[in-house]
Amino acid sequence: MKKPTPPVSGAAPNMKQVAEAAGVAVSTVSRALTNPGRVNEKTRTRVAEAARKLGYTPNAAARSLRMGKSKTIMIVLPGALYYGASQIIPLALAGIDGLLARNGFKILIANLDREEATEQHIINLAGSGTVDGAIVLSSAPPSVGGRSLKDLGLPVVAMLHDISDQGVPSVITNEHQIMCAATELLIAEGHRQFLYVAGPDGVYHEVHRYAGIREAIARHGLPESALTRTEGVGAYQEGFNIGFAAAEQLLAMAPRPTAALCCSDDAALALLKRLLDEGIEVPSEVAVMGFDGAAVGALFRPALSTIEQPATEMGTRAAALLLEMLAGEEVPPVTVVDSTILRRGSA
Amino acid sequence: MKKPTPPVSGAAPNMKQVAEAAGVAVSTVSRALTNPGRVNEKTRTRVAEAARKLGYTPNAAARSLRMGKSKTIMIVLPGALYYGASQIIPLALAGIDGLLARNGFKILIANLDREEATEQHIINLAGSGTVDGAIVLSSAPPSVGGRSLKDLGLPVVAMLHDISDQGVPSVITNEHQIMCAATELLIAEGHRQFLYVAGPDGVYHEVHRYAGIREAIARHGLPESALTRTEGVGAYQEGFNIGFAAAEQLLAMAPRPTAALCCSDDAALALLKRLLDEGIEVPSEVAVMGFDGAAVGALFRPALSTIEQPATEMGTRAAALLLEMLAGEEVPPVTVVDSTILRRGSA
DNA sequence: CGCATTATGGCAAACGATTGCCAAACGTAA
DNA sequence: TTACGTTTGGCAATCGTTTGCCATAATGCG
Numbered sequence A, B: 001m002k003k004p005t006p007p008v009s010g011a012a013p014n015m016k017q018v019a020e021a022a023g024v025a026v027s028t029v030s031r032a033l034t035n036p037g038r039v040n041e042k043t044r045t046r047v048a049e050a051a052r053k054l055g056y057t058p059n060a061a062a063r064s065l066r067m068g069k070s071k072t073i074m075i076v077l078p079g080a081l082y083y084g085a086s087q088i089i090p091l092a093l094a095g096i097d098g099l100l101a102r103n104g105f106k107i108l109i110a111n112l113d114r115e116e117a118t119e120q121h122i123i124n125l126a127g128s129g130t131v132d133g134a135i136v137l138s139s140a141p142p143s144v145g146g147r148s149l150k151d152l153g154l155p156v157v158a159m160l161h162d163i164s165d166q167g168v169p170s171v172i173t174n175e176h177q178i179m180c181a182a183t184e185l186l187i188a189e190g191h192r193q194f195l196y197v198a199g200p201d202g203v204y205h206e207v208h209r210y211a212g213i214r215e216a217i218a219r220h221g222l223p224e225s226a227l228t229r230t231e232g233v234g235a236y237q238e239g240f241n242i243g244f245a246a247a248e249q250l251l252a253m254a255p256r257p258t259a260a261l262c263c264s265d266d267a268a269l270a271l272l273k274r275l276l277d278e279g280i281e282v283p284s285e286v287a288v289m290g291f292d293g294a295a296v297g298a299l300f301r302p303a304l305s306t307i308e309q310p311a312t313e314m315g316t317r318a319a320a321l322l323l324e325m326l327a328g329e330e331v332p333p334v335t336v337v338d339s340t341i342l343r344r345g346s347a
Numbered sequence C: 001c002g003c004a005t006t007a008t009g010g011c012a013a014a015c016g017a018t019t020g021c022c023a024a025a026c027g028t029a030a
Numbered sequence D: 001t002t003a004c005g006t007t008t009g010g011c012a013a014t015c016g017t018t019t020g021c022c023a024t025a026a027t028g029c030g
Helices: A015-022 A026-034 A041-054 A060-067 A088-102 A118-127 A175-188 A204-219 A236-252 A265-277 A295-299 A311-326 B015-022 B026-034 B041-054 B060-067 B088-102 B118-127 B175-188 B204-219 B236-252 B265-277 B295-299 B311-326
Strands: A072-076 A106-110 A133-136 A156-159 A170-173 A194-197 A227-229 A259-262 A287-289 A306-308 A334-337 A340-342 B072-076 B106-110 B133-136 B156-159 B170-173 B194-197 B227-229 B259-262 B287-289 B306-308 B334-337 B340-342
Touching: A015 A026, A015 A041, A026 A041, A060 B060, A072 A088, A072 A118, A088 A106, A088 A311, A088 B088, A106 A118, A133 A311, A156 A311, A170 A175, A170 A311, A175 A204, A175 A259, A175 A287, A175 A306, A175 A340, A194 A204, A194 A236, A194 A265, A204 A227, A236 A259, A236 A265, A236 B295, A259 A265, A265 A287, A265 A295, A265 B295, A295 B236, A295 B265, A311 A334, B015 B026, B015 B041, B026 B041, B072 B088, B072 B118, B088 B106, B088 B311, B106 B118, B133 B311, B156 B311, B170 B175, B170 B311, B175 B204, B175 B259, B175 B287, B175 B306, B175 B340, B194 B204, B194 B236, B194 B265, B204 B227, B236 B259, B236 B265, B259 B265, B265 B287, B265 B295, B311 B334
Parallel strands: A072 A106, A072 A133, A133 A156, A156 A170, A170 A334, A194 A227, A194 A259, A259 A287, B072 B106, B072 B133, B133 B156, B156 B170, B170 B334, B194 B227, B194 B259, B259 B287
Antiparallel strands: A106 B106, A306 A340, B306 B340
16 A cells, blocks of 8 residues: 555645656646646646645735736725625625635635724735736725735726726616605605705715715605605614614704705614604605615515615626736726616605 | 936846846845845945835745745635625635734635535635635635545634634634624513524534524523524525525414524525514514624614624634744643623614 | 648746844943 | 844845747758
């Protein structure tokens, strides 16, 4: 019984060992494994067999070094969006991962929390050749001391935010238009007094969603007073608080709005709860419309009507764009994936 | 005016260019940057200045190759747990990332979906020196053809599941005990007939949670008939369906259970909704207790009582264990982080 | 059979950072 | 001034893979 080199030894076997086992040179092993046409079929199987027996896996660092690519993509996540009921980020990740993993890419996660040195950390990752590209889910590509992720020579794609004005191809949803459509729907059903439950001031989404509502209002000849916007109450991660604060504001208003359009499902659900607690009928007295499409909204009574973002598909599209950029192809500056209005009962 | 090498050139600057700029040898640059004591202070600043000016970032692949470590940790996620209302996975990730990033580690995500070749992919990552260790959130460490992640010579830590019997240090919560405590609480309040809304058959959590309830039942001398267990209805990701199916079962039972303990908040919320739709009072007619601690549960009416898992802390602890293992220290086979009962109204 | 052509495998030089070892330079003391 | 010790910087090997180039073997054709 021959003594096989144990597959589980301390050190991982390298190409040289495979070469010896197969009785060929390392270069032949390399070619046999990656460039099948270049080597005789019999040799190739012999090499493959030796590699299998030894449990050989090519060393990624060495390959990266030699090739100048890492087959790794960095996903830049804003810690702030990560909690609450909506599953935008996890779904987007699933979409991204699906396509990238299929194409042999690894996924590096950066910036789950927003710590001090994190931006520097991200820039370093990009500059060190650790990653071949990045998908940014935060509103601005990280930068430090004038050096920004986007001009580091790496392909970068944004999603959720449109930062094509900074030269970064972006995958977004039709926030403006869908919000406009939702408002028009409500107007058609007789609503005349609206409350927009706003998220953090100055955030990308806010501008577009609010503008969408205003457009609908204007288009139907309603006065400006038909729309009130809540004061920003802090970060998205405080989604519930946004909703609670909005409820206070709504309850104090006269005339009272009959429809509330919210920046997130978190805000909408909190608002919904508070209104119901106050004995207000939804949707007959006040209609509530969320934004995101959180599945759990369907369990509320009444079930939350909302605007469903195609998070998974946006992720897939962003990944596809990045792959094209890596292949040297031109990509459109903006890709729009449509959201849909999901009427479930609260509006 | 001298012509500075533009920081944003096509190729990233390497150590040799820094050395030239500073008028020293590469080895000196290396030592100046990583081993400050070994080189004259004046030289050190000169090198640091040159590096800064060129925008130098050490090449990670080269360093990995030379050092034999990648400063990268792989997180193995089960795609199945990723959706629904509970935020266990995102919170766990935040905990893990917090500690690892602070220690200079990168985080590689694997297996968001469960595709065909994924397990092989994971094994390859581990074998290729791409990662220095792994944290596993799925029930079993991936394996293919007899080669398992856990015996690949890499430090591996599990969380959420106890697989210490396979030699993998595990971070878990006291599912058995807390479920027992919750049941005792309900017994003390007069409940005598229980329904356990079960998740997928044979899953780790199921065994322990169910056993916890049984222990409480037995300890208080209640008959076995005091506890009914729903039939498994499929994967966790079908959380809502589990709850709906359980509702049907509960409604058909006589005598009707007065308390339902659920395997997840998703199931609990779906059950809650269905019961309320049927006009059943919660908690007076049927008390409902969830499991996970999803924040959104607080918005239901009544607010969902639940068992809150310390997901973030479990993540932090798992990361800490892994760091200790990387440092060659011994770690305990099992680490328990306590869950807490969160009484909010539905039980 | 001889020559030209192609298929195949091997040698060795990269890729960029780290580090053992040695040499130069410096300071100090005799 | 010489001898010695100490500090500091440089040379060069190394990590494991890929690949241009060359040598050889195999094949085809006249």
